[in-house]
Amino acid sequence: MSEPPAPHPWFDASETPRVLAHRGLVTDDALSAGIVENSFAAVAAAHAAGAIYLESDCHLTRDGEVVLFHDDDLLRIADDKRRIDEVDLRELEQLMAERGGLVTLAQALDSFPDVRFNIDVKADAAAEAAGTIVGPFADRVLLTSFSDQRRRRALESALHANPAQRPATSAGSATVARLILALTIRSRRGVAxxxxxxxxLQLPERQGGLRVVSPRLLEAAHRHGVEVHVWTVNEPDDMRRLVALGxxxxxxxxxxxxxxLLKV
Known part of the structure; x- marks a missing residue:
């Protein structure tokens, strides 16, 4: 088997294990003050705490702006039933003003130049726009999506904007399913x-009753030069155990x- 390719520049910012700040950082005090995830304040707090890697999500507003937001609507964050794609940027800025401030994808990349972003494209409509924005920053962005089709569209758009370097990428759910099947039937060709x-590979440790992150998966991924990141891990004992697992x-x-805890 040939040697795995050199790691993407996104991985150059630190040694492993990497800590990816999930939707920024919202402490208990910030939460009590009304600060929400994926806000400018949450991103700034993660950066201030020393996080080099930040995981976030993006959607497209009605007027075509790519914003950091997880849900496809405003219900959980702002008690508003409208979808993100039904709201203009200015309206969203007003809604988020007392919740830590809205941040667009472009603003995040410009405002935090030493942060590596892990961007999950949550909506089909956002794929091409997000890729275009990310293109010039491809060395410090990892693009992903549960939808492999959406992920590939975002990557293609990023490469169109910057042919010299594609963003890093993690597998969508269909690719993960193919990998697990290949591991189950012990097909090295299928794994490759x-x-x-x-x-x-960015995965939960378990999916329902199925163990996803296993020694066999880790060995196969590492043999091909692929990292394994597990979400969402909040308990110290789980952090230590997973890092010890590899x-x-x-x-x-x-x-x-x-x-x-991990001193990274």
Whole structure:
């Protein structure tokens, strides 16, 4: 088997294990003050705590702006039933003003130049726009989505904007399913095909009753130069156990605690 390719520049910012701040960092005090995830304040707090890697999500507003937001509507964050794609940027800025402030994808990349972003494209409509924005920053962005089709569209758009460097990428759910099947039937060819063009696997430790992150998966991923990041890990004992197992990174709501615990 040939040697795995050199790691993408996104991985150059630190040694493993990596701590990925899940939607920024919202402490208990910030939460009581009304600060919400994926806000400018949450991103700034993660950065201030020393997080180099930040996991976030993006949607497209009605007027075509790519914003950091997880849900496809405003119900959980602002008690508003409208979808993100039904709201203009200015309206969203007003809604988020007392919740930590809205941040667009472009603002995040410009405002935090030493942060590596892990961007999950949550909506089909956002794929091409997000890729275009990310293109010039491809060395410090990992693009992903549960939808492999959406992920590939975002990557293609990023490469169109910057042919010299594609963003890093992690596998969508269909690719992960193919990989697990290949591991189950012990098909090395199937494993290689599933991991082709993939830089990271970002997975839950378990999915229902199924154990997803296993020694066999870790060995196969590492053999192909692919990192394994587990989400969402908030308990210190789980952080230690997973790192001891060999995972390369954890996605956590408690980035400050994880950085101190893992000393990265």
């Amino acid at each position: 095909a599933a991991l082709d063009g993939i830089d990271a 995972v390369d990174g954890i996605v956590t709501d408690r980035a400050a605690d994880a950085l101190a």
